[in-house]
Amino acid sequence: MWLSLAVHVLRGDILESRHRCEAAVCDVEGRLHAGTDHSGRVTTLRSSAKPFQLLALVERGGAERWGFGDEQLAVMAASHTGSAYHRGLVGGILERLGLEPRHLACGYHDPIDPEALAEVRLDPDRRSPIYNNCSGKHAGMLALARAEDWPVEGYERPEHPVQQTIRRLMGDLCGGAAEELQTATDDCGVPVFATSLRVMARLYARLATAGDHRGPRESALHRIRTAMTTYPTAIGGTQRFSTRLMEVMRGRMVAKGGAEGLECMGLPGRGLGFVVKCEDGAQRAAGPAAIALLDHLGVLQPAERAQLESLRAPRLRNHSGLEVGRLEVQLEVATRSG
Numbered sequence: 543m544w545l546s547l548a549v550h551v552l553r554g555d556i557l558e559s560r561h562r563c564e565a566a567v568c569d570v571e572g573r574l575h576a577g578t579d580h581s582g583r584v585t586t587l588r589s590s591a592k593p594f595q596l597l598a599l600v601e602r603g604g605a606e607r608w609g610f611g612d613e614q615l616a617v618m619a620a621s622h623t624g625s626a627y628h629r630g631l632v633g634g635i636l637e638r639l640g641l642e643p644r645h646l647a648c649g650y651h652d653p654i655d656p657e658a659l660a661e662v663r664l665d666p667d668r669r670s671p672i673y674n675n676c677s678g679k680h681a682g683m684l685a686l687a688r689a690e691d692w693p694v695e696g697y698e699r700p701e702h703p704v705q706q707t708i709r710r711l712m713g714d715l716c717g718g719a720a721e722e723l724q725t726a727t728d729d730c731g732v733p734v735f736a737t738s739l740r741v742m743a744r745l746y747a748r749l750a751t752a753g754d755h756r757g758p759r760e761s762a763l764h765r766i767r768t769a770m771t772t773y774p775t776a777i778g779g780t781q782r783f784s785t786r787l788m789e790v791m792r793g794r795m796v797a798k799g800g801a802e803g804l805e806c807m808g809l810p811g812r813g814l815g816f817v818v819k820c821e822d823g824a825q826r827a828a829g830p831a832a833i834a835l836l837d838h839l840g841v842l843q844p845a846e847r848a849q850l851e852s853l854r855a856p857r858l859r860n861h862s863g864l865e866v867g868r869l870e871v872q873l874e875v876a877t878r879s880g
Contacts, residue, residue: 543576546876547835549820549827553858553867561803561827564819565835568743570751572717575814576839577740579876585819586726586736588800589676592619593749593766594715595732596682598707601762604689608638612769616776618682619766621799623779624653624673631776632672635681639688646671647698648680648730654781676730678776683708683732698731705733715748716741729801739817742806746815750796750808767796767808783829783853790849795841801825805832809841826869829853834871 551559566581568574574581596618599605605615614635622628636642653659653673662668671677683704687694692703699705713720716737728734752763770777774788777798783805784797797807803820805828818835820827833854836842842850858867 544876545576545578545835545838546872546874547578547818547831548872549824549830550870550872551858551867552870558867561824561831562821563803563827563831564739564821565831566739566743566817567835567839568740568747568815569813570744570747570815572740572744574740574743576835582738582740583819584724584736584738585804586728586734586800586802587742587806588728588734588802588804589621589679590742590798590800590804590806591712591735592621592679593763593770593796593798594712594745595619595679595708596766597715597759597762598704598711599682599686599689600765601711601758602686602689604686605765607689608635608685610635610638610685612765613773613776615682615766615769616773617678618685619770619798620678620777621675621782621784622678622776623655623781624658624675625655625779626658628655628678628776628779629658629672632677632681635678635685636672639681639685641684641688641694643670643672643677645684645694646674646677646680647732648674648676650674655779674730676728680730680732700725700733709733709735715745739819742817743815746796746806746808746817747813748808748815750810750815751813767810770796770798783832786853787829787832787850790846799825799828803828805829807832807836812841826856830856830869830871831873834873838873 547563549561564578567576617631687697697704710720713723724736725733752760754764771793774785778785784799787797799805802823805818807816818832
């Protein structure tokens with residue numbers, strides 16, 4: 543099924559902006575079940591790679607060695623908001639490793655959580671890498687280094703054993719040699735991976751279908767998925783689309799967004815992976831487009847659809863709180879060009 547997918551931004555009834563989106567829906571074998579004309583486009587996974595960047599720690603037994611529970615694993619796969627809850631989880635991981643926030647190589651950025659942001663603005667000395675939305679991922683990488691007796695210093699660099707291990711694993715998951723996998727540097731300082739939207743969808747189909755007791759890799763993926771769906775707030779927070787989607791669907795879907803308008807999802811019950819990418823990188827359009835895609839393909843139950851409606855068609859308000867516009871998804875079955 544070929545689709546045309548876009549998100550329109552309306553002020554009143556006047557079209558102001560149009561975010562064109564690409565999408566891919568694949569099963570674990572990589573078969574395309576639905577997609578847009580450019581569903582094979584290559585782009586970066588950004589933070590949607592985090593569940594798979596965590597895989598090495600779990601698969602190699604590091605999670606058991608350090609006694610990490612599912613809530614801690616969830617924050618290692620998170621793009622969190624910097625809330626006290628998230629910082630507490632990351633701080634607990636570092637304490638168990640005998641490390642401190644200064645060992646995190648992700649750098650500081652202002653948190654999304656309003657209370658945390660107010661704290662650091664009131665007292666700038668509180669600023670620390672632990673507020674970074676990727677601090678959980680970095681704590682997980684430090685845990686892998688400590689578990690394997692590798693140096694902690696430079697763990698974020700491409701040549702470090704931590705990143706080399708993750709790159710080999712990502713190459714295997716994406717169906718090719720590690721050296722063929724395109725990489726760049728993410729905002730948090732570690733390598734970021736690039737692949738096609740179809741491969742991303744297959745990755746999330748595999749995450750969705752992984753079963754326990756099917757070998758180390760499948761068991762590890764199953765545990766990561768369980769952690770994410772059991773603790774959706776740890777994965778993001780109240781301002782994150784992936785968190786809300788998993789809360790509403792109550793374990794029926796695993797989801798993880800990435801920067802530049804990317805949303806990746808997996809549906810265990812149907813063994814499918816779903817990817818939506820906004821071509822212009824608009825994050826505001828990714829959630830509405832993802833919900834529309836899921837609804838069009840019959841994934842959402844009536845109660846889920848009702849709870850997600852405000853995210854599918856967000857209302858725009860001006861500085862006085864007056865509603866002045868809305869986002870509308872345009873999704874149509876299309877004839878493939880060319």
